[in-house]
Amino acid sequence: MRKISPQQRREHSDPHENSRPVPRFVLGLAGLLGIYGVGYILVENPNTSPAWGDGRTMAELSAGNAAPGNATNALDGAALFTARCSACHQASGTGLAGVFPPLANSEWVKGAERTLVAIVLNGVEGELTVSSIKYNGVMPAFKEMLSDDEIAAIASYIRGAWGNGAGPIAAQVVTEMRKETGVRGPFHGDEELARLGQ
Ligand code: HEC
Numbered sequence: 001m002r003k004i005s006p007q008q009r010r011e012h013s014d015p016h017e018n019s020r021p022v023p024r025f026v027l028g029l030a031g032l033l034g035i036y037g038v039g040y041i042l043v044e045n046p047n048t049s050p051a052w053g054d055g056r057t058m059a060e061l062s063a064g065n066a067a068p069g070n071a072t073n074a075l076d077g078a079a080l081f082t083a084r085c086s087a088c089h090q091a092s093g094t095g096l097a098g099v100f101p102p103l104a105n106s107e108w109v110k111g112a113e114r115t116l117v118a119i120v121l122n123g124v125e126g127e128l129t130v131s132s133i134k135y136n137g138v139m140p141a142f143k144e145m146l147s148d149d150e151i152a153a154i155a156s157y158i159r160g161a162w163g164n165g166a167g168p169i170a171a172q173v174v175t176e177m178r179k180e181t182g183v184r185g186p187f188h189g190d191e192e193l194a195r196l197g198q
Pocket of ligand 1: 081084085086087088089099100101102103106107108109116119120124125126127128130135136137138139140142154155158189
């Protein structure tokens with residue numbers, strides 16, 4: 001046998017190509033992530049409002065209001081109005097000529113409590129007359145986004161603001177109207193709102 005010198009022994013062996021497949025566990029992990037991803041898409045409902053967050057309303061989060069449906073005083077109707085309505089109806093309640101009707105001096109705001117609440121809960125679309133000017137826009141529904149207390153606070157605020165001079169609305173009215181109008185879509189303008197009665 002040929003003698004191997006110490007120098008030769010120190011040498012590394014020649015490199016050679018080796019097939020190195022992706023480790024099983026990495027494949028398994030990728031598979032699990034894939035299943036998780038598909039499952040998530042199937043199970044998740046993407047049509048919920050992002051504003052929902054964990055589903056608690058402002059009323060439930062504000063101090064001393066742990067149980068939904070009690071005490072409206074903690075809610076600031078003006079702040080809620082600014083956050084939810086003023087983009088369209090403007091901070092001054094004047095609306096935007098031809099596009100968004102005014103809430104200041106509006107017969108809908110000052111009129112029947114139930115009708116105003118129904119508008120905010122369900123939205124309106126189609127021909128709507130406000131202070132003898134016809135509008136034909138789309139007002140979004142707020143029933144999924146605001147609690148009864150919040151809607152009552154906003155409605156009370158707009159009834160009292162800008163010289164409207166109408167009285168506040170109790171959350172009870174909103175609760176009843178929410179039940180009465182159920183899962184219906186938006187009201188169709190003057191005609192359908194008139195049928196709502198007082
Ligand atoms: C995306 C814009 C938009 C937002 C936000 C919006 N509205 Fe409206 N609102 C409209 C439009 C448009 C109409 C008229 C619908 C039609 O022509 O049928 C309307 C109509 C109304 C009416 C009846 C007409 C009038 O001027 O009195 C009331 C009351 C009302 N909105 C209150 C509110 C309140 C309260 C909020 C906030 C909770 C709000 N709106 C948020 C667009 C909006």
